[in-house]
Amino acid sequence: MxxxxxxxxxxxxxxxxxxxxxxxxxxxxxxxxxxxxxxxxxxxxxxxxxxxxxxxxxxxxxxxxxxxLKDELDRLKLGLTPDHVLTTLIDEHEEINKRLHILEGINNEIQKLESYDENNDIFAKLHSTAVEIIGAEPHHKREEDVLFPELEKRGVTGPTRVMRMEHDMLRAKKHEIKKLAEEVQNMNFTEFKTQLDEAAKFLIFNLRDHIYKENHILYPSSVQTLKEENLWTEMKEACDKIGYCSFTPGK
Known part of the structure; x- marks a missing residue:
């Protein structure tokens, strides 16, 4: 059946x-x-x-x-302890989404400008926001090195393959935005705006989509699949060794 x-x-x-x-x-x-x-x-x-x-x-x-699945995430969190591996990953997703919202606003503001102005702090904000989004790397590493292998050991390989592929794609786009922020004064401003608009919109849409799928599909699947006693405790210790993001709540 x-x-x-x-x-x-x-x-x-x-x-x-x-x-x-x-x-x-x-x-x-x-x-x-x-x-x-x-x-x-x-x-x-x-x-x-x-x-x-x-x-x-x-x-x-x-x-x-x-x-x-709109209410599933709240129900999932209710079944987890505050220091659970998945609780931390979900909380970090909320912080990443906040930074994507900031990036969206920065891009919208830059698209209204006609030229680069070194005295306009919006360009510094673009760079610092890109750096913060790149700073989510420990989050992805904990997934790739701790969570995904445990699922793969138990035969759940398709979703983790998709998530790994998306991590690589999104990682490259984050660094592209950071590089644009560093090179804006040396670029044709119209070309800069075009490249930034494409990269920012791509990252915002696809990273939000990625987070939604992890929250609503991958993480609930993990709870259903990884049921061995003490496994999550061992995974938490492995995650602690990798470390956390500057914005991880409570860390």
Missing amino acids: FMNRIDSLVELLQKLNSGDISPELRQEALTMVQNVDPLELSLAEQKLIENGTKPEDLRHLCDIHMEV
Whole structure:
């Protein structure tokens, strides 16, 4: 029965990925995902990858199921201790999202300017915000070196492959924004604005999307999958050795 549900979900995801989403298909998707838990969704995505779907094609595959997950994160946190590995990761996501909001405002302000002015502190704010967003690296390292391997040991490999790929993509875009902030005085300002607008909008959209999927799919799947006694305690010790971000609450 369990695998039949996975197969049905795989078929639904393939239909959604076709790009032609009718009202009937949308309703079918909503009805199905109301009865699908995060682990099943992860396994369905994994099966699609094994069948030849490229991981990058899954990044925006199933926005529909997000509609029924809006309150799931609060319920997940209620079941975790304040110092749990996942509690810290979720709290860091909130801080990263705050900085993405700041970056969005900075970009909007810069797009209204006609020329570079060294006395305008908006360019210093752009650089410092890019540095803070890059400063999330310990967050990603704890996921990649502690959380993901434990899932992969237990056969959950598809979602972690997608998340690793997105980390690499997002990492490059963060550094691109920082470099633009450092080179603005040497660039054609129109070209600078164009490059910044493209990079900032790409990072903001894709990092928000990435965070949402981790919060609502990967982390709940982790709770369901990693049930061995003392495992989370050992993982917390490994995370402590890696370290935390400058903005990590309570650290």
